Amino acid sequence: MGLKIYNGSSWSSQASAFKLYNGSSWTDVVRGYVYDGSQWRQFHPEAPAATANPSISYVGSVGFGQNVPGTITSTSGTWTNSPTSYAYQWYVRGQGISSSAVSGATSSTFSMTGTYAGAYMQCAVTATNLRGSTTAFSNELGPFGPGALTGLTASKTGTGTVFVSWNASPGAQRYYVQASPPFAEYRPTSTSITITGLPGPTLGLYVAAETTQWGLSLGLQGQGANASVFNLP
Numbered sequence: 001m002g003l004k005i006y007n008g009s010s011w012s013s014q015a016s017a018f019k020l021y022n023g024s025s026w027t028d029v030v031r032g033y034v035y036d037g038s039q040w041r042q043f044h045p046e047a048p049a050a051t052a053n054p055s056i057s058y059v060g061s062v063g064f065g066q067n068v069p070g071t072i073t074s075t076s077g078t079w080t081n082s083p084t085s086y087a088y089q090w091y092v093r094g095q096g097i098s099s100s101a102v103s104g105a106t107s108s109t110f111s112m113t114g115t116y117a118g119a120y121m122q123c124a125v126t127a128t129n130l131r132g133s134t135t136a137f138s139n140e141l142g143p144f145g146p147g148a149l150t151g152l153t154a155s156k157t158g159t160g161t162v163f164v165s166w167n168a169s170p171g172a173q174r175y176y177v178q179a180s181p182p183f184a185e186y187r188p189t190s191t192s193i194t195i196t197g198l199p200g201p202t203l204g205l206y207v208a209a210e211t212t213q214w215g216l217s218l219g220l221q222g223q224g225a226n227a228s229v230f231n232l233p
Helices: none
Strands: 004-006 011-013 019-021 026-028 032-035 040-043 049-052 056-060 070-074 078-080 085-093 109-112 120-128 133-141 153-158 161-165 174-180 184-186 192-195 203-211 225-229
Touching (some): 070 085, 070 120, 153 225, 161 203
Antiparallel strands (some): 004 011, 049 078, 070 109, 085 120, 153 161, 174 184, 203 225
């Protein structure tokens, strides 16, 4: 409901400062009440103003940094002038990429799927009262890593040869495999690798999902896993 003032010929929207005449001078209205036909409602002459911006926090499915999948939640923030409603809009950006609104992401929570591995997230909260609306932006979180690596197995398949496999991780474009000794690194895009020419007696392995989405040229790792193979070659 908007307050209107009659200017002598037509009704117009209320000016930014609503005043009352006290018999000798005009004074600003700090707080007043208007009747909506059934009850008196408190009226503030100014739009909401943020005294503390909204903040977002992350809860993931595994206890390792900020990685997908997971859920981000935004508070509404702290406002003056008694907002009657809040609206939410989530924004995403990549490294060196401008922010853009996420279509349909208009609740206080947002589910981080593999699509957002490598991205930074932020929420805009718009507070509204009878006078108007104001928007404030939250802190930014990110970048989010790909999902944790699971199902890692490794076994000797021949003389100095090891076959390594694992489950696909959400948000992974490739995988990081570290083997030693001798020290070697691999970045396969599939969920398995065969390593040959290995000396014995033991091979140590570390494998993690890696994302290069959202402008991450060098890759961002999620939570990895370790395995060992004995009795080599």
